[in-house]
Amino acid sequence: MKIRLIVFAVNILILILAWFLLDVDYSDKFINENVIDKILLSIGHQYVRFIFLYTLILGIxxxxTIVFGLIKRKDLFYGFLYCLLLNLMSLLIHLL
Incomplete structure (x- = not known):
């Protein structure tokens, strides 16, 4: 149970990081110093960046889920499954 909560908490931190990256003002000189921002800016429109980030997070x-499912550690498997569902719900909420 503790492992499941830790995995869930880490995933929420990843979601917060994704929201932070989407809220960065791209007209600032800050972009010259940050590789992630350069990649995101080169991708284009904000919704395209959002879908790119969430695809990356969903992939992780x-x-x-697959790896820990194969290892048959049920706590980790269900933890990552919850994270996958959380990411899907967040993506749907943002797109609506």
Whole structure:
């Protein structure tokens, strides 16, 4: 149970980081110093960046679900499954 909560908390921190990256003002000189911001700016429109970030996060959750499912550690498997569902719900809420 504790492992499941830790995985869930880490995933929420990743979601907060994704929201922070989307709220960065891209007209600032800050972009010259940050590689992630350069990549996101080169991708284009904010919704495209959002979908790119969430695809990346969903991919990480999905890989974690498969890997820990194969190891048969049920706490970790369900933890990553919850994270995957959380990411899908967050994506749907943002797009609506």
């Amino acid at each position: 959750s999905f890989i974690g």
